[in-house]
Amino acid sequence: MAALPPRVASLHAELGIDPAMLRARRLKPHAEAKRLQPVGIGTDGRDKMLVPAAATAWLAMREAAAIDGVELLLISAFRGVEFQAMLIRNKLQRGMTIDDALKINAAPGFSEHHTGRAVDVGTPGVAALDEGFETTAAFAWLSEAAQSFGFYLSYPRGNAEGYWYEPWHWCWHRGVRNAA
Incomplete structure:
Protein backbone atom coordinates (compact mmCIF):
# COMPACT_ATOMS: atom_id res chain seq x y z
CA MET A 1 0.00 0.00 0.00
CA ALA A 2 1.35 3.42 -0.97
CA ALA A 3 2.00 6.09 1.64
CA LEU A 4 -1.19 7.81 2.71
CA PRO A 5 -1.68 11.56 2.34
CA PRO A 6 -0.64 13.28 5.60
CA ARG A 7 -4.22 14.33 6.44
CA VAL A 8 -5.44 10.71 6.12
CA ALA A 9 -2.48 9.32 8.08
CA SER A 10 -3.18 11.86 10.84
CA LEU A 11 -6.84 10.80 11.03
CA HIS A 12 -5.81 7.15 11.22
CA ALA A 13 -3.45 7.92 14.11
CA GLU A 14 -6.16 9.90 15.91
CA LEU A 15 -8.72 7.10 15.47
CA GLY A 16 -6.32 4.27 16.34
CA ILE A 17 -6.46 2.62 12.91
CA ASP A 18 -3.68 0.07 12.52
CA PRO A 19 -2.19 0.17 8.99
CA ALA A 20 -1.40 -3.55 9.30
CA MET A 21 -5.10 -4.33 9.63
CA LEU A 22 -5.87 -2.39 6.45
CA ARG A 23 -3.11 -4.28 4.64
CA ALA A 24 -4.30 -7.64 6.01
CA ARG A 25 -7.80 -6.95 4.66
CA ARG A 26 -6.26 -5.85 1.34
CA LEU A 27 -8.21 -2.61 1.45
CA LYS A 28 -7.51 -0.09 -1.29
CA PRO A 29 -7.25 3.65 -0.72
CA HIS A 30 -9.69 5.86 -2.62
CA ALA A 31 -8.99 9.49 -3.44
CA GLU A 32 -11.67 12.13 -3.04
CA ALA A 33 -13.45 13.09 -6.24
CA LYS A 34 -12.58 16.52 -7.58
CA ARG A 35 -15.61 17.22 -9.80
CA LEU A 36 -19.04 16.57 -8.35
CA GLN A 37 -22.54 17.42 -9.40
CA PRO A 38 -25.80 17.36 -7.45
CA VAL A 39 -28.15 14.41 -7.94
CA GLY A 40 -30.96 15.50 -5.64
CA ILE A 67 -40.89 3.23 -14.82
CA ASP A 68 -40.86 -0.36 -13.56
CA GLY A 69 -42.76 0.70 -10.42
CA VAL A 70 -39.75 0.59 -8.06
CA GLU A 71 -38.80 3.59 -5.93
CA LEU A 72 -35.08 4.01 -5.24
CA LEU A 73 -34.21 6.45 -2.46
CA LEU A 74 -30.76 7.99 -2.24
CA ILE A 75 -29.44 7.67 1.31
CA SER A 76 -25.78 8.52 0.75
CA ALA A 77 -23.45 9.41 -2.10
CA PHE A 78 -20.14 11.32 -2.00
CA ARG A 79 -18.56 11.52 1.45
CA GLY A 80 -15.28 13.26 2.14
CA VAL A 81 -12.47 11.96 4.32
CA GLU A 82 -13.44 14.19 7.25
CA PHE A 83 -17.07 13.03 7.17
CA GLN A 84 -15.88 9.42 7.11
CA ALA A 85 -13.75 10.10 10.19
CA MET A 86 -16.77 11.61 11.95
CA LEU A 87 -18.78 8.42 11.32
CA ILE A 88 -16.06 6.36 12.99
CA ARG A 89 -15.63 8.85 15.86
CA ASN A 90 -19.36 8.55 16.57
CA LYS A 91 -19.10 4.76 16.77
CA LEU A 92 -16.06 4.96 19.07
CA GLN A 93 -17.88 7.44 21.34
CA ARG A 94 -20.72 4.92 21.65
CA GLY A 95 -18.20 2.35 22.93
CA MET A 96 -17.57 0.38 19.76
CA THR A 97 -14.04 -0.90 19.17
CA ILE A 98 -12.12 0.39 16.16
CA ASP A 99 -12.01 -3.14 14.71
CA ASP A 100 -15.81 -3.41 14.87
CA ALA A 101 -16.32 0.13 13.54
CA LEU A 102 -14.14 -0.69 10.53
CA LYS A 103 -16.37 -3.65 9.66
CA ILE A 104 -19.24 -1.17 9.25
CA ASN A 105 -17.51 1.92 7.86
CA ALA A 106 -14.38 2.15 5.77
CA ALA A 107 -11.39 3.95 7.23
CA PRO A 108 -10.98 7.55 6.08
CA GLY A 109 -9.26 7.46 2.70
CA PHE A 110 -10.58 3.95 1.99
CA SER A 111 -14.30 4.52 1.33
CA GLU A 112 -15.79 4.09 -2.12
CA HIS A 113 -17.96 7.07 -1.20
CA HIS A 114 -14.84 9.28 -1.51
CA PHE A 133 -33.31 -4.09 2.10
CA GLU A 134 -32.31 -7.37 0.43
CA THR A 135 -35.94 -8.60 0.70
CA THR A 136 -37.37 -5.64 -1.22
CA ALA A 137 -38.49 -5.20 -4.81
CA ALA A 138 -35.86 -2.45 -5.04
CA PHE A 139 -33.02 -4.87 -4.23
CA ALA A 140 -34.42 -7.47 -6.65
CA TRP A 141 -34.63 -4.80 -9.34
CA LEU A 142 -31.07 -3.60 -8.67
CA SER A 143 -29.77 -7.17 -8.71
CA GLU A 144 -31.21 -7.60 -12.20
CA ALA A 145 -30.72 -4.16 -13.72
CA ALA A 146 -27.99 -2.16 -11.94
CA GLN A 147 -25.15 -3.69 -13.93
CA SER A 148 -26.65 -2.38 -17.17
CA PHE A 149 -26.19 1.14 -15.71
CA GLY A 150 -22.63 0.37 -14.53
CA PHE A 151 -23.49 -0.17 -10.84
CA TYR A 152 -22.35 -3.21 -8.86
CA LEU A 153 -23.02 -4.46 -5.35
CA SER A 154 -19.75 -3.77 -3.54
CA TYR A 155 -20.07 -5.77 -0.34
CA PRO A 156 -22.00 -9.04 -0.76
CA ARG A 157 -22.12 -11.62 2.01
CA GLY A 158 -18.65 -12.90 2.84
CA ASN A 159 -16.92 -10.14 0.89
CA ALA A 160 -13.13 -10.31 0.76
CA GLU A 161 -12.75 -6.85 2.31
CA GLY A 162 -14.26 -7.98 5.62
CA TYR A 163 -17.14 -5.50 5.68
CA TRP A 164 -20.57 -6.46 6.93
CA TYR A 165 -23.00 -7.36 4.17
CA GLU A 166 -24.36 -4.15 2.62
CA PRO A 167 -27.17 -4.88 0.14
CA TRP A 168 -27.77 -1.12 -0.12
CA HIS A 169 -24.24 -0.12 -1.24
CA TRP A 170 -23.72 0.06 -5.01
CA CYS A 171 -20.75 1.57 -6.85
CA TRP A 172 -20.53 2.77 -10.44
CA HIS A 173 -17.58 1.27 -12.34
CA ARG A 174 -18.19 1.93 -16.03
CA GLY A 175 -15.50 4.18 -17.50
CA VAL A 176 -13.86 4.63 -14.10
CA ARG A 177 -10.65 6.12 -15.50
CA ASN A 178 -12.59 9.15 -16.68
CA ALA A 179 -15.06 9.30 -13.79
CA ALA A 180 -13.31 11.62 -11.32
Whole structure:
Protein backbone atom coordinates (compact mmCIF):
# COMPACT_ATOMS: atom_id res chain seq x y z
CA MET A 1 0.00 0.00 0.00
CA ALA A 2 1.35 3.42 -0.97
CA ALA A 3 2.00 6.09 1.64
CA LEU A 4 -1.19 7.81 2.71
CA PRO A 5 -1.68 11.56 2.34
CA PRO A 6 -0.64 13.28 5.60
CA ARG A 7 -4.22 14.33 6.44
CA VAL A 8 -5.44 10.71 6.12
CA ALA A 9 -2.48 9.32 8.08
CA SER A 10 -3.18 11.86 10.84
CA LEU A 11 -6.84 10.80 11.03
CA HIS A 12 -5.81 7.15 11.22
CA ALA A 13 -3.45 7.92 14.11
CA GLU A 14 -6.16 9.90 15.91
CA LEU A 15 -8.72 7.10 15.47
CA GLY A 16 -6.32 4.27 16.34
CA ILE A 17 -6.46 2.62 12.91
CA ASP A 18 -3.68 0.07 12.52
CA PRO A 19 -2.19 0.17 8.99
CA ALA A 20 -1.40 -3.55 9.30
CA MET A 21 -5.10 -4.33 9.63
CA LEU A 22 -5.87 -2.39 6.45
CA ARG A 23 -3.11 -4.28 4.64
CA ALA A 24 -4.30 -7.64 6.01
CA ARG A 25 -7.80 -6.95 4.66
CA ARG A 26 -6.26 -5.85 1.34
CA LEU A 27 -8.21 -2.61 1.45
CA LYS A 28 -7.51 -0.09 -1.29
CA PRO A 29 -7.25 3.65 -0.72
CA HIS A 30 -9.69 5.86 -2.62
CA ALA A 31 -8.99 9.49 -3.44
CA GLU A 32 -11.67 12.13 -3.04
CA ALA A 33 -13.45 13.09 -6.24
CA LYS A 34 -12.58 16.52 -7.58
CA ARG A 35 -15.61 17.22 -9.80
CA LEU A 36 -19.04 16.57 -8.35
CA GLN A 37 -22.54 17.42 -9.40
CA PRO A 38 -25.80 17.36 -7.45
CA VAL A 39 -28.15 14.41 -7.94
CA GLY A 40 -30.96 15.50 -5.64
CA ILE A 41 -31.88 15.56 -2.00
CA GLY A 42 -31.16 12.44 0.03
CA THR A 43 -33.34 10.90 2.69
CA ASP A 44 -31.53 13.07 5.27
CA GLY A 45 -32.68 16.26 3.52
CA ARG A 46 -29.18 17.16 2.25
CA ASP A 47 -27.99 17.57 -1.34
CA LYS A 48 -26.19 14.48 -2.60
CA MET A 49 -23.30 14.64 -5.06
CA LEU A 50 -21.67 12.22 -7.51
CA VAL A 51 -19.05 12.55 -10.22
CA PRO A 52 -20.73 13.58 -13.49
CA ALA A 53 -20.71 10.19 -15.22
CA ALA A 54 -21.96 8.34 -12.13
CA ALA A 55 -24.58 11.05 -11.60
CA THR A 56 -25.91 10.54 -15.12
CA ALA A 57 -25.98 6.77 -14.60
CA TRP A 58 -27.70 7.07 -11.17
CA LEU A 59 -30.40 9.40 -12.48
CA ALA A 60 -31.07 7.12 -15.47
CA MET A 61 -31.17 4.05 -13.24
CA ARG A 62 -33.55 5.69 -10.76
CA GLU A 63 -35.84 6.75 -13.61
CA ALA A 64 -35.81 3.25 -15.14
CA ALA A 65 -36.68 1.74 -11.77
CA ALA A 66 -39.57 4.21 -11.39
CA ILE A 67 -40.89 3.23 -14.82
CA ASP A 68 -40.86 -0.36 -13.56
CA GLY A 69 -42.76 0.70 -10.42
CA VAL A 70 -39.75 0.59 -8.06
CA GLU A 71 -38.80 3.59 -5.93
CA LEU A 72 -35.08 4.01 -5.24
CA LEU A 73 -34.21 6.45 -2.46
CA LEU A 74 -30.76 7.99 -2.24
CA ILE A 75 -29.44 7.67 1.31
CA SER A 76 -25.78 8.52 0.75
CA ALA A 77 -23.45 9.41 -2.10
CA PHE A 78 -20.14 11.32 -2.00
CA ARG A 79 -18.56 11.52 1.45
CA GLY A 80 -15.28 13.26 2.14
CA VAL A 81 -12.47 11.96 4.32
CA GLU A 82 -13.44 14.19 7.25
CA PHE A 83 -17.07 13.03 7.17
CA GLN A 84 -15.88 9.42 7.11
CA ALA A 85 -13.75 10.10 10.19
CA MET A 86 -16.77 11.61 11.95
CA LEU A 87 -18.78 8.42 11.32
CA ILE A 88 -16.06 6.36 12.99
CA ARG A 89 -15.63 8.85 15.86
CA ASN A 90 -19.36 8.55 16.57
CA LYS A 91 -19.10 4.76 16.77
CA LEU A 92 -16.06 4.96 19.07
CA GLN A 93 -17.88 7.44 21.34
CA ARG A 94 -20.72 4.92 21.65
CA GLY A 95 -18.20 2.35 22.93
CA MET A 96 -17.57 0.38 19.76
CA THR A 97 -14.04 -0.90 19.17
CA ILE A 98 -12.12 0.39 16.16
CA ASP A 99 -12.01 -3.14 14.71
CA ASP A 100 -15.81 -3.41 14.87
CA ALA A 101 -16.32 0.13 13.54
CA LEU A 102 -14.14 -0.69 10.53
CA LYS A 103 -16.37 -3.65 9.66
CA ILE A 104 -19.24 -1.17 9.25
CA ASN A 105 -17.51 1.92 7.86
CA ALA A 106 -14.38 2.15 5.77
CA ALA A 107 -11.39 3.95 7.23
CA PRO A 108 -10.98 7.55 6.08
CA GLY A 109 -9.26 7.46 2.70
CA PHE A 110 -10.58 3.95 1.99
CA SER A 111 -14.30 4.52 1.33
CA GLU A 112 -15.79 4.09 -2.12
CA HIS A 113 -17.96 7.07 -1.20
CA HIS A 114 -14.84 9.28 -1.51
CA THR A 115 -14.78 8.53 -5.24
CA GLY A 116 -18.19 10.09 -5.86
CA ARG A 117 -19.23 6.84 -7.55
CA ALA A 118 -20.89 5.01 -4.63
CA VAL A 119 -24.51 5.25 -3.54
CA ASP A 120 -26.36 3.84 -0.58
CA VAL A 121 -29.86 3.05 -1.78
CA GLY A 122 -33.08 2.60 0.13
CA THR A 123 -36.76 2.19 -0.59
CA PRO A 124 -39.93 3.18 1.26
CA GLY A 125 -40.95 0.85 4.07
CA VAL A 126 -37.46 -0.34 5.02
CA ALA A 127 -35.13 1.38 7.48
CA ALA A 128 -32.09 2.99 5.88
CA LEU A 129 -28.92 0.89 5.80
CA ASP A 130 -30.76 -2.20 7.02
CA GLU A 131 -30.05 -5.71 5.79
CA GLY A 132 -33.81 -6.10 5.30
CA PHE A 133 -33.31 -4.09 2.10
CA GLU A 134 -32.31 -7.37 0.43
CA THR A 135 -35.94 -8.60 0.70
CA THR A 136 -37.37 -5.64 -1.22
CA ALA A 137 -38.49 -5.20 -4.81
CA ALA A 138 -35.86 -2.45 -5.04
CA PHE A 139 -33.02 -4.87 -4.23
CA ALA A 140 -34.42 -7.47 -6.65
CA TRP A 141 -34.63 -4.80 -9.34
CA LEU A 142 -31.07 -3.60 -8.67
CA SER A 143 -29.77 -7.17 -8.71
CA GLU A 144 -31.21 -7.60 -12.20
CA ALA A 145 -30.72 -4.16 -13.72
CA ALA A 146 -27.99 -2.16 -11.94
CA GLN A 147 -25.15 -3.69 -13.93
CA SER A 148 -26.65 -2.38 -17.17
CA PHE A 149 -26.19 1.14 -15.71
CA GLY A 150 -22.63 0.37 -14.53
CA PHE A 151 -23.49 -0.17 -10.84
CA TYR A 152 -22.35 -3.21 -8.86
CA LEU A 153 -23.02 -4.46 -5.35
CA SER A 154 -19.75 -3.77 -3.54
CA TYR A 155 -20.07 -5.77 -0.34
CA PRO A 156 -22.00 -9.04 -0.76
CA ARG A 157 -22.12 -11.62 2.01
CA GLY A 158 -18.65 -12.90 2.84
CA ASN A 159 -16.92 -10.14 0.89
CA ALA A 160 -13.13 -10.31 0.76
CA GLU A 161 -12.75 -6.85 2.31
CA GLY A 162 -14.26 -7.98 5.62
CA TYR A 163 -17.14 -5.50 5.68
CA TRP A 164 -20.57 -6.46 6.93
CA TYR A 165 -23.00 -7.36 4.17
CA GLU A 166 -24.36 -4.15 2.62
CA PRO A 167 -27.17 -4.88 0.14
CA TRP A 168 -27.77 -1.12 -0.12
CA HIS A 169 -24.24 -0.12 -1.24
CA TRP A 170 -23.72 0.06 -5.01
CA CYS A 171 -20.75 1.57 -6.85
CA TRP A 172 -20.53 2.77 -10.44
CA HIS A 173 -17.58 1.27 -12.34
CA ARG A 174 -18.19 1.93 -16.03
CA GLY A 175 -15.50 4.18 -17.50
CA VAL A 176 -13.86 4.63 -14.10
CA ARG A 177 -10.65 6.12 -15.50
CA ASN A 178 -12.59 9.15 -16.68
CA ALA A 179 -15.06 9.30 -13.79
CA ALA A 180 -13.31 11.62 -11.32
